[in-house]
Amino acid sequence: MGDHTKTLLFKKITGLTDISASSVRKLFKITSPRQLFKGEIILKQGQGCKTIVFVEKGYLRTFMEREGIDINTDFTFENNFTTNLKSLRSNLPSETNIQAGESSTIYEFEKDELLNLYKASPEIESFGRKLLEQLLIAQEEHSTLFKIYSPAERYDYLLNNKPEFLQRVSLSQLASYLGVTRETLTRIRRKK
Amino acid sequence: MGDHTKTLLFKKITGLTDISASSVRKLFKITSPRQLFKGEIILKQGQGCKTIVFVEKGYLRTFMEREGIDINTDFTFENNFTTNLKSLRSNLPSETNIQAGESSTIYEFEKDELLNLYKASPEIESFGRKLLEQLLIAQEEHSTLFKIYSPAERYDYLLNNKPEFLQRVSLSQLASYLGVTRETLTRIRRKK
């Protein structure tokens, strides 16, 4: 057992909400670090999503398969949470896959255990609410990107606001995330 | 003061979470129905968003202005909540406008009053968390629509899953919501 106060996860939780040391301990009691090798899949299309995941190191790729082609819908880098909320909440099969894009370290929170903590501790439920707020804001932002910008503008946006995307994610994978083909993304870059 | 148990809002709250009658009363104490005429604006780009809104009757249109053109990012029909979470949470100026698309009845919840209730009542904070879950799932779904479908497929999706859109929203307004121009949407419809 390492000192959990050294982790990014600890800093994330305490930065997000006012929370007692004992509540933080309760959260750490239901999770532990898990190593993933590059390419390892932690959620498969068709399966139920049972956990919320925090990325301590590395990054996760969320994608759907459609007519044999991967479409990347999200990338979660270190210091962020991700899940498939629709599947998590309703126990429906997930429409997305989640896979490690690099060798990674994650913390997983089981839905049921988290719900028990919510019931027992208002402080922890408050944390849960703020976590959802963050996820929703990020989603809003990404959604807007598609609504108001052209593919080239979306690329510029990433370049300026999330340069880690371009450094760590391959062009092919970035393309579907930006909603264009690989060739179009090449054309966009050529014009610079 | 009408009987609040007759409202859609009451049914929405009690359907979403287990909540005592007294907590529901507390929620209704901080809001009251407000009538909007068609075209009335309740949130302007550049202003801070201070409230979460429930639509009891009619619908709201959320849009951004870019180079003189409206881009619709959301439509909220009766029995749903909406807000601009980014602005609400951080007090930043909103990037979106919200306007009544029909003569409407809404309930507004002030952020500060809601936060006070959250602090005082875990049951109400739990409601707040579940509300966010719903908003996030809806957002996830809409986002996916853009990622995996072509404009024509997006139109079909609405046709099958949200027919009220096509009946109540004009083609011009629908177009930007689907991420295409008015002319392209006409072409899509012509092909049927």
Add this chain to the structure above:
DNA sequence: TTCACTTTGTGACATTTGTCTCAGGTGCGC
């Protein structure tokens, strides 16, 4: 190193979508 494999760049061409323009229709107020 070589070899197999994956990723990226490029060009030709087809398709889709956008832009601009106009015409007809509809609803609303005067």
Add this chain to the structure above:
DNA sequence: GCGCACCTGAGACAAATGTCACAAAGTGAA
């Protein structure tokens, strides 16, 4: 009724993007 604003449909052309085929560059393992 009339005019007026708004919405929809349509065509011609330009621009952007997709599709396909293949070459070039990078990667990792034997």
